[in-house]
Amino acid sequence: MLLNFPHYKQHDMMDCGPTCLMIISKYYGKLLNIENIRKLSDIGKTGVSLLGISKAAESMGIRAVGGKVTFDKMSDNAVLPCIAHWRRNHFVVVYKVSGNRVYVSDPASGLVKYSRDEFLENWAYTYQGQKAVGVILHLEPTPVFYRREDEAPRKGLGLKYLWDHVWHYKKLVIQLCLGILAGSVISLIFPFLTKGIIDIGIENNNLRFIYLILAGQLVLTAGQFFIDLVRGWVLLHITSRINITVLSDFLHKLMKLPLSFFDTKLTGDLLQRIEDHKRIEALLTGSSLNTLFSLLTLSVFSGILLHYSVSIFCIFFAGSAIYFLWLIVFLNKRKQLDFKRFETRAQNQAKTLQIINGIHEIKINDNGTQKIWDWERVQAKLFRLNLRSLSLNQYQQLGALFINQTKDIIIIFLAATAVLHGKLSIGDMMAIQFIIGQMNSPIMQMAGFLQVMQDARISIERLGQIHILDEEERPEMNLHGYLPVSRTVRFSDVSFAYPGAGNQLILKNINMTILQGCTTAIVGTSGSGKTTLFKLLLKTYAPNEGRILIGNDMDFRNISPKYWRNQCGIVMQDGFIFSDTIAGNIIMGDEHPDPDKIDNALTVANLHQFVSDLPLGLNTKIGADGKGISGGQKQRILIARVVYKNPEYIFLDEATSALDANNEKMIIQHLNDFCKGKTVVVAAHRLSTVKNADNIVVLHKGEIVEQGKHHELVQLQGHYYHLIKNQLELGS
């Protein structure tokens, strides 16, 4: 049972819930695609909730009932397999409880057997008297589930992907192989040259022959050295190119994913996937090709050994087979450990980044020590995993050494016995020992190669998990790359909740019209959903209910996100400043920057004075995320970026909140001129920014409570009036 129960690895820390459902579906005889399960489970920023899993299970046709139960109830009454909430931050599948043992299929670590106490330690939420209580999700398939079609899991990347890249450089690879072949042949010649010196040169007292052989040896050594030089160069050339291609494929893929993907993936996870690709490099630059050619040596010496003694030959290969079996057992354990180490290293990346990015806040709040302790806890976890990995290696090496030594001893014993029985000469025995030594080295090389290949394969699989994700724009979607004549945007009964089941609706039944060529202002208390509205407008997310229309009837969903975003310019609250010059931050990669447009952008954003005060002007470098400039200057650069882009739609989310009153007044005047004829949506708390808008939409807890012009809403004395009352009083 233990070995038969299905198990799949979770792709990353967020993925345990969907992977549990995949395990369960496989158990009941259907393999469902993890991507679909993930979509059904509504993965949010913090992973998936029990509610999300049960919702996904129901959609898959599996009846799901969640709740708190005591351990005894679970072991006696629950239909297994069920999903258990683990350490309050993870999900596992419990598939058997037998006496004091609990059998678990854990997406993070494989099939594991726990004692009752160990299980309770991880599962128990509370205790009712003496009884431990934890959370489980009962799952039972319904006929709907059995009627479902099996969905073949999408194929990720494998070593074939790497091979395709390697084969792209086939000319160089063939040259490399010829070089290594020549090197191997040369090393096979050396023993014969030595034999020639002894048998012919010394035996016949022929000094000229010895000189000739030594000169030949010198030439061959020089040749070998030259081959090594060229080989190193060619290998570096191929490896660097493949590395860059693999990584740039990955980054290109990231660029094509929906923006919402980045809300669910942790930065550490993505960075670790990139970091991980060093293993691919290790496979390519390491001894992989040499290993292939050492097989040549192995087969030549195998022939010679077979000629000497069949029984010794059989012992050698039986011993080597046991050695490889031993290794393969460990490969599986290594893989499991590697997944854990990946997760912990991803956490480590995230924690380190947090300390570096948040250093100001940390120092101001004086909680550096806690943050470092936090970081140290991850290091301790990493250290424990490294220790486990080390001891696994040591066990493996110890076993391998034992198997090898036993094999060698048996061979020596057999050879010595054969000498005693007169079947072999002492010279033959010495030769056999030399041959065995020569054959052991390729075997060892292959063992090392297996491990490096396993590492590279895992790393490619991890990159592949990103490669199989659906891109934001796919050909079959037939997305439009144009807009209708009327550019008015209409929200019709739009409701939206962030992914992550259980999240309440952030926008509810939104009905509004963003008129072409007009300014629409969105106001509302903090958290009322203004930024979320912009995220829908930027196609970061799609509405859960209702529709957004452009013109009379073009569905917003059918417009290419890339094309649409090209028509939009946005200044977000958390807009990003790149570590580049001021000009670079404004033109954003425009290959033919237009000085007049830059000048206009500086004028509208009131940046001329700031730029001319700098010794390097527009060429002044600003740090990543705008370090070294003020909040107001950052906002003005973001405004200049939008003005330079000169789009049809302009979205401003608190774009002038960090500016002083004078600057704001001037920029708003400039922006009013610049935005003439453009469709503008602006969200702001400041009255000065919104009061001249053609339509003001008032949001309250995700709903539109009022709409109209400033004076109409003031007269109404409702939500809007109360929002801006203080500012009105100040104004008067």
Ligand SMILES: Nc1ncnc2c1ncn2[C@@H]1O[C@H](COP(=O)(O)OP(=O)(O)OP(=O)(O)O)[C@@H](O)[C@H]1O
């Ligand atoms: N990625 C997210 N996942 C889940 N909930 C989110 C996410 N982003 C925002 N929210 C929630 O959505 C609600 C609306 O947030 P939003 O940023 O749209 O408000 P806002 O009106 O722009 O606020 P403010 O004026 O403070 O910027 C908040 O309750 C917030 O916690």
